[in-house]
Amino acid sequence: MEYMAPEDPLQKKLMILADAAKYDVACTSSGVDRESGGKGMGNSRACGICHSFASDGRCISLLKILLSNDCIYDCKYCKNRLSNDVPRATFTPEEICRLTMGFYRRNYIEGLFLSSGVVKNPHYTMELILETLHLLRDKYQFHGYIHVKSIPGADEELIRRAGFYADRMSCNLELPTAEGLKKLAPNKDRKMILKPLRQVQKGILENKEELMVYRHAPKFVPAGQSTQVMVGATPESDYQIISVAEALYKKFALRRVFYSAYIAVNEDNLLPSVDTKPPLLREHRLYQADWLLRYYGFRADELLSEQHDSFNIALDPKCDWALRNLDQFPVEVNRASYEMLLRVPGIGVTGARRICQARRHTTLNFNDLKRIGVVLKRAVYFITCSGKMMYRINFNEDSITRNLLSVHERLPIEVRESVSGYHQLSLFDDRQAGQWQIPLPALREVVV
Amino acid sequence: MKSPRIYMCEDSLEGILSAVHAAYMSRYGHEFQSIEAGDYVEPSLFAEMIPVETDVDKAMRVADAVIHKISGYAWHLIKYAAMSCYMDKADTIYRFLVLGFGVGSKVTEQLADPVVNRMLKLERGVMREKDHFYGFVRFRELNSGILFAKIAPKHHQLPLAAEHFADRYPMENWMIYDERRHEVCVHEAGRGWWITKDVTPSQRIISDVSDSQKDFEKWWKQFYETIGIKERENPRCRMSMMPKMYWSNMPEMLGK
Numbered sequence: 001m002e003y004m005a006p007e008d009p010l011q012k013k014l015m016i017l018a019d020a021a022k023y024d025v026a027c028t029s030s031g032v033d034r035e036s037g038g039k040g041m042g043n044s045r046a047c048g049i050c051h052s053f054a055s056d057g058r059c060i061s062l063l064k065i066l067l068s069n070d071c072i073y074d075c076k077y078c079k080n081r082l083s084n085d086v087p088r089a090t091f092t093p094e095e096i097c098r099l100t101m102g103f104y105r106r107n108y109i110e111g112l113f114l115s116s117g118v119v120k121n122p123h124y125t126m127e128l129i130l131e132t133l134h135l136l137r138d139k140y141q142f143h144g145y146i147h148v149k150s151i152p153g154a155d156e157e158l159i160r161r162a163g164f165y166a167d168r169m170s171c172n173l174e175l176p177t178a179e180g181l182k183k184l185a186p187n188k189d190r191k192m193i194l195k196p197l198r199q200v201q202k203g204i205l206e207n208k209e210e211l212m213v214y215r216h217a218p219k220f221v222p223a224g225q226s227t228q229v230m231v232g233a234t235p236e237s238d239y240q241i242i243s244v245a246e247a248l249y250k251k252f253a254l255r256r257v258f259y260s261a262y263i264a265v266n267e268d269n270l271l272p273s274v275d276t277k278p279p280l281l282r283e284h285r286l287y288q289a290d291w292l293l294r295y296y297g298f299r300a301d302e303l304l305s306e307q308h309d310s311f312n313i314a315l316d317p318k319c320d321w322a323l324r325n326l327d328q329f330p331v332e333v334n335r336a337s338y339e340m341l342l343r344v345p346g347i348g349v350t351g352a353r354r355i356c357q358a359r360r361h362t363t364l365n366f367n368d369l370k371r372i373g374v375v376l377k378r379a380v381y382f383i384t385c386s387g388k389m390m391y392r393i394n395f396n397e398d399s400i401t402r403n404l405l406s407v408h409e410r411l412p413i414e415v416r417e418s419v420s421g422y423h424q425l426s427l428f429d430d431r432q433a434g435q436w437q438i439p440l441p442a443l444r445e446v447v448v
Numbered sequence: 449m450k451s452p453r454i455y456m457c458e459d460s461l462e463g464i465l466s467a468v469h470a471a472y473m474s475r476y477g478h479e480f481q482s483i484e485a486g487d488y489v490e491p492s493l494f495a496e497m498i499p500v501e502t503d504v505d506k507a508m509r510v511a512d513a514v515i516h517k518i519s520g521y522a523w524h525l526i527k528y529a530a531m532s533c534y535m536d537k538a539d540t541i542y543r544f545l546v547l548g549f550g551v552g553s554k555v556t557e558q559l560a561d562p563v564v565n566r567m568l569k570l571e572r573g574v575m576r577e578k579d580h581f582y583g584f585v586r587f588r589e590l591n592s593g594i595l596f597a598k599i600a601p602k603h604h605q606l607p608l609a610a611e612h613f614a615d616r617y618p619m620e621n622w623m624i625y626d627e628r629r630h631e632v633c634v635h636e637a638g639r640g641w642w643i644t645k646d647v648t649p650s651q652r653i654i655s656d657v658s659d660s661q662k663d664f665e666k667w668w669k670q671f672y673e674t675i676g677i678k679e680r681e682n683p684r685c686r687m688s689m690m691p692k693m694y695w696s697n698m699p700e701m702l703g704k
Contacts, residue, residue: 102667371562
């Protein structure tokens, strides 16, 4: 790392500890509506507010820092592991408060995201975090958003108290399966990580009941919990990953599961080599599938299965599903249920809602759909208006696939090349043989 | 066939609603009337131009009627559409009300109707820009301790921004200046806020920032530079999420 140490000690710490926190994906500030009530500083909007966008195009909403990168654990994938020789730093709680309040006051941020390496032991670390939150909320009267990590292995009471200060808590699973974790993070185990998740989940449930009785009872983690898994560090399949995510949503009532494409920072024979590029497209497909699980009523085993266990790189998961289930299409826009509309490629939650509203007053045609803002680029192959499709198309998997592939989706350059090459070849084949079978399974084997 | 009439009103919610009131009261027939807001009106050879004085009482009466006879949501749409910068907003609001007083609260569900659709698009434009401003407004602390921000929005955003920031910083003295409309919103700590029109703050005062402002700007730039992941660099994505028009007021984007 090129390293220009700034003069100013606080700036130096900020540089080290922001750099160490940047691999954490979660930067959302959503889920809570709170007014300042005319005192102190800060409020919170349920929709979340993005304050800036970093050079990698990711939203900056919170001051995302570690309290300390001085860690006693030696997880193979982590830049701050014990055996790495990197500059170490630890913020004092007062310093964090100063930065948070100063940035917040100038509208740079929506709040604080505080994580930490494990200093001395989990209890000690959690105590430091708790003290910071206590100062921010009680001394500085800060009502903005706070996202904090629950440190696995810390005392339950400490986590509980942090939960009354924070809006969201998270605890990273790091790797999708217990075996992967055991291999790469010798000091952690799955049970240890799941324990605080379970504790906070129970706390939220109890708090809900309490709030029903006493409206002004203090709120416990009102924006819920999230977690993060790394993609590409271990050989788990997409099917395993989304099944884990589905289980987490169901059993732990998580708000979000974040996926982070593994970026090789350490040399280790258990890890992919250092010059491996982060699997960005795979991460993108996982997020698309994650949305399908949370908002579109899909199940993991509908999207993938044991035999067919990774996402198509050329098509998004919903198109891929629709092509495998063409018997359910085309759908009549004026009559289909909301749930079925959600399953049409190209129609999202907003589009489906607008269709359901608008069709109460008129019979919709394709122009109406355009006018109310439904994007027809993909949907056009799967819907009818008053029994007619927009164009005359061959309603079979091959021709629809070909048409969908020509819809421009902005993919990373290496994928775009491989896809377009395959596309030209298949057109040629088509003309030669007349009968054209799309080699989809072969395509799925390409690992990005 | 009657000759068309154009009502000319002030470019504000009250102005437009006053004109709607006048248009209804004339009983001339909706299809022969239209409303234009703002100073510039397309000259028309055969139309009769009728200037309308802004009358808050009349505007309130229309507002009451909207809330009671149509719906609260319809009132929300009108409020936001009136802040839009598009010239057709006054007439769209008028047509929307003609339709709305006919069919009632269901009017906002008729998404495919051209007038309702236009209304929703006007509202969405203002809402979208508002979301950007909530995030991208940057305050600078002046030597006097006042927080000062400069904005140049396409639509009229100051009242919305004022409401949001008054809740966010109730105990601060702050000002937001709209460069395009020469309006300034002033908030006094622990009190309320007000908007003053036709003003320009003195350059000398607003460039005199406090020492801690320089520190925080330095730290913020450091944070911004550090938090991006080099392996994932994506300037195009950044540009589409944060258009360049906002960069000039953001310390982290200066010189990029």
